[in-house]
Amino acid sequence: MHIHIENDASAPRALHLSVEQLQLQLDVHPPLRSHFTLSENRDPAQTADFLARCDILWSGRKLALDQFSTPRLGWVQVMSAGVEQWLAHWPQGVTLTNASGVHGDKGAEFILMAALMFNFGIPGFLQDQAQRVWRPTFGGCARGKIVLLLGVGGIGAAAATLLTAQGYRVIGVTRSGQCDANVARCIRIDALDEVLPQVDVVVSTLPLTPQTRNLFDRRRLDLLTARAGIVIVGRADVFDYSAMREKLNVGELAGAVLDVYPQEPLPADDPLWHTPGVVMTPHCSLDDHSAYLAGCLDVFIDNLARFRHGQPLRNQVDPARGY
């Protein structure tokens, strides 16, 4: 069987997988050692040729797969967690696995940091600092505050563990209303409106699907109290950023710690840059380049073994569900 590696020439070298690296990993797993042939490409002009003759594709860049002839292709492993751009061009019958879980450790630390920043009023104090205003407030501990986790996948579950250990009361939100994560309570996404008024911090790790797009519209944002802070590390289009910005401008939210944006890089003239209470990181806070490739490779090698034994793959995306 043939595995083709498609790298993104514009990505940092730390995110390129070489034939040698992959072969090294196969070599230490005897059942995989001599079962696969390998190729690698980073020249988009050559991509069609490689896709025409591979059985398995590892891809470090987004491809509109239905634009290619892929007669032998059975499975694609991608390096991202979000896959909405892949699914817009997905050939029927091909298995898709993503990098869910690889962002967990760093993502959970970022979410814990953001939740604590709200507890200590940092978004407000940053505004005071900019205006040279000394205005202390003597609030309580983070312990006991309520964090709503929208999505309890790889990142959400890791965050739930850290937040719970820190004494936060964590409410998970999933499609089914069930999850295995370390949460005090898990609710169905359609029960969301009832809990929003109680929440201290809303954290979204949600993927973008037809069901999640614009889930946090103006109406739902209005159900939050002015003490609530918002943390968005999943897909941006789950939220109405304009409505969120309007509410921040009038002090109807405690702030927003954002890593993702409707357009990236965020245009220099976007009013969000200087919206009060916004703390921005440029879509990098969940990615650890020193560990990212190795994390994806772990998923892939595990999946190759499962694939060889005809077992269900890890991180398999359901195209109908969208994640």
Add this chain to the structure above:
Amino acid sequence: MHIHIENDASAPRALHLSVEQLQLQLDVHPPLRSHFTLSENRDPAQTADFLARCDILWSGRKLALDQFSTPRLGWVQVMSAGVEQWLAHWPQGVTLTNASGVHGDKGAEFILMAALMFNFGIPGFLQDQAQRVWRPTFGGCARGKIVLLLGVGGIGAAAATLLTAQGYRVIGVTRSGQCDANVARCIRIDALDEVLPQVDVVVSTLPLTPQTRNLFDRRRLDLLTARAGIVIVGRADVFDYSAMREKLNVGELAGAVLDVYPQEPLPADDPLWHTPGVVMTPHCSLDDHSAYLAGCLDVFIDNLARFRHGQPLRNQVDPARGY
């Protein structure tokens, strides 16, 4: 025996201890119930009269005790952790106990937040945001990074527990080189210089004493690398703020998360307000007014029981040592 409560009329009411509150606490402790008479005052013109006839003083405001006649006074419980202003006017032979430990829970959470903020480059991203610059960096997890805790008292020990649980490698610094806290290593204060070049985050909870004043002078700041961040929640005068500001201005430190200042409130014309990499809170991040009085009262009631039984008191300050 007579206990006098001296409140600070200018402090928030949540920090005033009333005779009724104290009596309620005594009532639930049978050995203390009818042993003490109580008084309360918040008028500075009356203070001398009350001090002249009390055996025990609870004080919510700073007093130059050696300016008063205190013939019966044997013990003072104060509501702050730092006591350098008391010790400058201390009558010989009087026992002093402080509020050490009451700031632990909230202080530890603040320190954890600040350490995580450095890991995620927040001080740098805030500068980029102010200039509308999109400049991602893909660093690693906080886990494994080194935090140096200057002082491992009530706040430091609580912080050590949270940081260690989060995977930080914590080095404690104490006078003796020993501590009971949850640290990977504890060193003597005079071994400080050797570890400074390795440190990711320096956290100071140190009190102000002749030994700690200006401990972090220009020379010691220069031993830190440009990736190091500084968190100061103890006394400000342990650090040379001017030297720190100069280093921040030229990018020789990753940033500073500060709750305390050489002068408070910080004057509006102080250049620190707009120094790059500085995140400021106005001396409020360790104090939880909803729990503070109760925390101090716990120490005091425990100490009253010890006092009655002739046992050593908790949180007893050594005037020679300064904390």
